[in-house]
Amino acid sequence: VSESRLTVSESRLTASLSRLNVSESRFTGSESRLTASESRLTTACSDTASRLTATCSDTASRLTATCSDTASRLTATCSGMLLFLDTDLSESRASVEKSEMVSEGISHRLMVGSLVSMLMISSSSDIASRD
Secondary structure, three states: OHHHHHHHHHHHHHHHHHHHHHHHHHHHHHHHHHHHHHHHHHHHHHHHHHHHHHHHHHHHHHHHHHHHHHHHHHHHHHHHHHHHHHHHHHHHHHHHHHHHHHHHHHHHHHHHHHHHHHHHHHHHHHHHHHO
16 A cells, blocks of 8 residues: 555656646746847847937937038128128218218318409409499
8 A cells, every 4th residue: 555655656746747847848948938039129229229329420410510501601691791781881981981072172162152252242342442
């Protein structure tokens, strides 16, 4: 009877060991699949990080180029406007100076004309009073 029980116990232990071997095999298979998934995720994350880095670098380069180009255009435009305003101001000054000279010339002529008229009137009066 004892031996029979031992045989039954041994048989049960063998069946349990067999089930454990099957479970271990399944666990090993799951572990392999998890390792493969982890590897794929690591690769995907690395690829995404590389793409994002490249995209950010490219965007930064484009923005830098655009800002530099805009700054150059603004500088050129402002420089041109300043040159135009300076030229316009010089021409305006020259025009004002010319107008002032013309005005002074007219004033001198009027004064000379007035003096000549006064002298002629005075001379006429002197001649008339002598007669």
